[in-house]
Amino acid sequence: MALFGKKNNNRNTANLNSENIIKNPTVGSKISRCMVIDGPIRSCEPITIDGKVNGQIECDDCVVISHGAFVSGKIFAKEVIVDGIVEAPIEADSVVVSKNGLLTGYIIATDVVIEGKSDGDILAKETLIVKNGADVTTVEVKTQIATIEGEISGTIIASEIVDLKSSATVDGDIYTDDIQRTKGATLLGSINRYNEYIELEASNS
Numbered sequence: 001m002a003l004f005g006k007k008n009n010n011r012n013t014a015n016l017n018s019e020n021i022i023k024n025p026t027v028g029s030k031i032s033r034c035m036v037i038d039g040p041i042r043s044c045e046p047i048t049i050d051g052k053v054n055g056q057i058e059c060d061d062c063v064v065i066s067h068g069a070f071v072s073g074k075i076f077a078k079e080v081i082v083d084g085i086v087e088a089p090i091e092a093d094s095v096v097v098s099k100n101g102l103l104t105g106y107i108i109a110t111d112v113v114i115e116g117k118s119d120g121d122i123l124a125k126e127t128l129i130v131k132n133g134a135d136v137t138t139v140e141v142k143t144q145i146a147t148i149e150g151e152i153s154g155t156i157i158a159s160e161i162v163d164l165k166s167s168a169t170v171d172g173d174i175y176t177d178d179i180q181r182t183k184g185a186t187l188l189g190s191i192n193r194y195n196e197y198i199e200l201e202a203s204n205s
Contacts, residue, residue, distance in 0.1 A: 028061065033068065040073070049084070063092075067100045074105075082116070089120070099133065112143075114150070128158075132167045146176075148185075155189075157197055 028046030031037060035051035046061040052070045057063060059077040069084035080092045082101035089105040094112070097103050101116035112124040115131040122128060122136070124143040130136055134150030146158045148168040156162055158176040166184030173189040175197035181187070 031069075065101070097134075130168075132165070157194070159194055 028048065029043055030048045031051045031053065033050045037051070037053045037055060039055045041047070041053065041055060041057045041059075043058070044060045046063070047057070047059050048064045048066060049069045049071060050066045054072045056073040057071065057075045057077070059075075061077070062079040062081065063075055063077040064081045065071055065084040065086055067083045071084070071086045072088055074088045075086070075090045075092070077090075077092045079094045079096075080090050081096045081098065082090075082103050083098045084100070085102045087104045089107070090103070091108045093110050095107050095109045096113045097116045097118050099115045103116075103118045104120060106120040107118070107122045107124070109123070110125045111127045112122055113129045113131065114134045114136055117135045119137045121138050122141040122143070124141070124146075126144050128141060128143040128146045130146075130148045130150045130152055132149040136150070136152040136154070138152070138154035140155040140157060141152070142157045144158060144160045145163075146156055146161070147163045147165070148156075148170060149165040150167065151169045151171075153171040155172045156170065156174045156176070158174075160176070161178040161180065162174055162176045164170065164179070164181045164185035164187065166182040168182075169186040169188075171188045173192060174187070175192045175194050177194045179191055
């Protein structure tokens with residue numbers, strides 16, 4: 001039993017270049033630093049938020065929360081880049097929390113890259129990358145392929161593989177079919193077969 005559908009190997013998470021998009025935002029709508037929006041936003045074009053939004057955001061394209069910006073409403077978008085502060089859940093195709101970013105809320109996406117701080121559960125349907133220097137606090141993360149370079153506190157569930165790089169620190173249990181662990185990686189928990197998690201879930205349902 002697989003956690004998600006078959007991995008699409010044609011997807012390339014390397015194209016989630018948050019730094020390039022932050023520096024060169026796509027033409028679209030912009031909420032300037034002096035603006036405060038209280039209420040929902042709906043857009044079919046990209047949105048760059050430099051100010052403050054207290055309300056739900058729905059966007060058919062990319063949403064960029066710039067450094068210094070603040071959002072307290074749930075975000076639905078094709079792509080979300082957090083370079084400021086978001087205190088709400090995000091649902092998107094791809095999510096990047098940059099080095100300056102702070103996210104408090106769950107993530108549901110196909111591909112997730114954490115470079116900054118994230119506090120909440122993560123469902124990455126294909127890939128999760130936690131970069132060196134990143135700090136993730138969660139009850140659990142679920143994905144197919146997890147690459148961990150930074151710190152994560154919580155359970156990791158990966159239906160295919162977990163790759164722990166030398167700079168990784170994991171304070172929690174891991175459930176996966178395969179694991180790669182580079183010398184220097186720290187694991188403060190147990191390694192379990194993925195089918196044990198499936199059996200545990202079945203017994204609890």
